Amino acid sequence: MSSLEDQFDAACATGDIPGVVLVASGVDGAFMYQKAFGMKSPTEQMDLNATFILASCTKLMTSIAALQCVERGQVGLDDDLGEVLSELKDCDIITEFKEGTEEPILKKAENKITLRQLLTHTSGFGFERANPLLRRWRKSIGGQSQNKKGMSLMEFATKPLIFEPGTSWSYGASTDWVGILVMRLNDMSLEAYMQKYIWDPLGIKNITFHQELKPEVKQNLVTLTMRGEQGVYVIGQPTDAKVRWIDDKLYDDPVADEFGSGGAVGSAVEFIKILESICADDGRLLMSETIDEMFSPQLSEDCQKKFNEMMNYLATIQQSATQKPPSKLGHGLAGSILMEDRESGSKSGTLSWGGLPNLLWSIDRQSGLSWMYACNVVPTGDVKSRQMMRLFEEEMCKRIGEL
Template identity: 50%
Template sequence: MATFEDQVQQAVEARVIPGVILQASDAKGNFKYERAFGPKNSSEPMDLNATFIMASCTKLMTSIAALQCVERGQIKLDDAVSKVLPELKGLEIITGFAEDGSLTYQKAKTEITLRHLLTHSSGLGYHGMDPRYHKWRKDRGESYFIKGWSIIPRINTPLLFEPGTSWAYGTGLDWAGILVSRLNNLSLEAYMQKYVWAPLGVKNITFHQESHEGVRKNLVKMSIRKGLANPIFGFPERNNEKVDWTNELLYDIPIADEYGGEGAIGSATDYFKILQSILADDGKLLTSETIDEMFSPQLSEGGVKALDEYNNLPFYQGGGFASVQNGAKVDWGLGGELFLEDYFTGRKKGTLTWSGMTNLQWTIDRKAGICAFYASNLLPFGDFPSGDMQVKFEKEMYARAEKGSKL
């Protein structure tokens, strides 16, 4: 029977999935897994120095940074953020469409808090995920693109619901990154370097690959799934096509703004140090009390319902990458999706996890005492073969951690 490593190697050689880095460890150092598989680009093999577009895996780091500000007493979780982010004062909610096709609005009654920003319960969504934003942009005579926009015009949008009453994946962590920067009179890059990366010896994560040679030269070339109508930003689908290289870079280079929700580029092995620190509760980033709060349910009843609806989208239920299957009960913590019951891959109740657009996923399971990271540079998000492999990886890591293997 083929070993797990054999299965991954066969998949990357056949271009069923791109090159990947897979990492896992327990909290006590009895188990550690760290392997690179497949190609980094058309001429080099993947190695453990490889860097990736972190995309929404950036959100965990920004959540940690914001929670550090709470620990310092600079802001409370339930403080209105408008005193630091006046752009979020007095926002309107898009309530629907009138008979003539125009949008209807009403003033929000609730101030947005830091907790709302960190849990996607502020009412701020993503443009590409809601047709109401498409109409709003069109009415303003704007065309929206990922590249070429500065951060405030890009994320300064109306709300989709009353803050605190629902859930929508959106720009809350981008705003949280601006808040951290303004509270500390530092760029988000400088803040992360001083308070998140340096304490763990992280040297190869940045928002500015144009000025970080080590990150830039080790960046894994982006790949796409062939045979899709929109292989960059479209929906995935199951087909028999292989992955191929693309020159897509996702971000402007150089980039002027630092997006706390999606803008980091860096080393998977360095990022894993952050997961290990939170799992071990080593005090280097956050206190035990704050970590406990990270792993506590945060959403209202309406928020849980909206999150469930998101997880029930057809491609997730079909096994897309980072999907939540089998009607699993979930909530949101401060930094990621929180599982309220054991899950078939081995995750225990209380596991915190999230993913990134280029098909990366991190997991921190305090009850089982294990963290894991699956890193690739592949578009579009939700890739089915990658989802299949990530599930195999997670199951394998839980099984090996139980045996206390040290590889």
């Protein structure tokens, strides 16, 4: 069988993927892998200095920031956040629209929104693009955009809930509210907070919300690519189409606001330093007991059921890429948790999450392995990208296991 490197070289050469940065490391320093493949623009080779639209990989940093606030006693995981986030004090839940009108029918939420709910996406917030009621509501108030581009943070985050807090699971603006919470508790921007409490302690220089503040981040940003003719945010069916270069940045640049759910841009080589710190439990970002809680399943039975429905739907779309049954997943305080060992891959307890342009990070504390796959392909959930991610995961697990 061809080596990992040969397979990635071939995938890039044929246009299956444009280019990718692969990074992995072990907790004891005996294992490290960093390699770039393919192209970062139509005329430039990919290199380890490349920076990426991190999208929802930003959520890990925002979650760490909030958990640091918990450690300081600034907020509790199960506190009612209405005192700090007054916008969440009396939330409305959208149920339907009055017949023949564009007037939404709203009811007041009975449960209070907590930080734990925001971190686990059980708060009731959803995304317009995934919920027809919210799309109709946004249109009814004169809004058009369904994503962060062209919208302020508060405009994007402020919307009705789609279920009673704590009773179900939905991907949405929850982590944006986590970022707002961190900013208000500390009276500083999310950029300034992360610089002081996450990036500086780890020597990270090339991650930011504001590309104009860090010229190297902007200079080294990969060009986006798209497979087929699907919309950027559409999770599509498998396709044999090759990727093509497109002129879309996903974010406004410069950007006025800092979106905790997906606003950062940065280097994979730098981002993995965060994964390494958490995996090693080195105390530079979080206390041991906080890390243990981060990796603990958080969902109730009803929330777990809804989460599994969503993840199984995504796995069904991507099944032809992996030819493996969906893994059993839970949800921690910063991402999904693998509830059983994956064949030839990560161990039970592994925490991971991704980013829209087919990025994925993973922390496997059992094996002591952290890794990140950084690419620039839309739409999200791209089958070929998922196939290459799985290949990388299995090879890194194999190599660290052979030490």
